[in-house]
Amino acid sequence: MTRMRWLFAAVLALLCLAAVGAGQRWLKIASDNLHDPKSPAVGVLQEPAEALSLLAPDTAGNQVRWMRALDEGQIQPRTNIMPETKVNLRTTDVLLKNTGEMHLVRFPHRQHTAWLDCSNCHDQLFQQKAGATTINMMMILAGEKCGLCHGAVAFPLTECGRCHSVERNSPEHLAFGKGLVRDGGGR
Template sequence: MGQHGKARWFSLALFMTALWLAGPLLAEWTPLAEDGLHDPDNPALEVMQNPGDALSQLPRDDAGDVGNKVRWVQALEMGYIEPRTNILPETKIEVLDLDIIMKHTGSTAYVRFPHKPHTEWLDCSNCHEKIFKMKAGETPLSMLAILSGEYCGRCHGAVAFPLVLCNRCHSVQPDTLENKVNQRQ
């Protein structure tokens, strides 16, 4: 990737991090000149799109005063957005419709990891083998590591829905899953 491409990705990452950090401030999408992150005297603000202008047209997230108030997967499914899945045109993206159920969750509900919405945005190589091992159960996940920005925390809490929305991931009650298994036998 050339210097221009790296700078563009860095700028996007910086902007998305700023959006996340300003979560409570963006409850109603505070204009950039008033968000406490951007210099209100910077002439570049005149050409930048305010979050309210950009995000208010997308499906609204009901997550309270956290995050950027957008249901990104719903925005994708409804055709509001068409994210680029790769930089290089020769990269072939495989959408994988497979859910992984993670049962080592202590006393909380199991975690359902849906591959489909993730692979509609990202190539598998973005996560495998650097962040997650390919074989389920081989990556030693912990909430401390995730909250520290590792594993799932690389995106959630930065550019995806915030980590404080526990039930979005911890969504499978053990007894429900066991009942489904018993019904199949």
């Protein structure tokens, strides 16, 4: 009980922060509190708004729907700097079912391995076995597991439905059969 109250207090705090953030799109370099406004680089560096306003828009986080920007070819990030680096892709989806009243969580490997290497997550954050790692919303809100990136460098935790995307007994749920893993292919 106290755990749930804690959770909802944290969620509320996050939502308030998001509401404050939503008012502003991209700060100018001279007033972003990251760059020295007196530096000669200000005025030479490209303004974030100039670059980011051309990409698939989002209503959360840094206002870019990065997965769409990548899939639609709006950006083509280099996969490796060293020629010997091996790029590893994976296309399985894992269904995470301990979600209480919320929709189930579909973890998609394709979308993640488009940006990240296996070693960014395995085996420090997650074991390579569906259901073997303890993950819950408290840990995520505290910046662990999925929360290490989501809310930091990937879409924020206020976007519940982007993770909790699979309705119980929907065709998408039933497609997993009895297992927790299926090949999501190119999706």
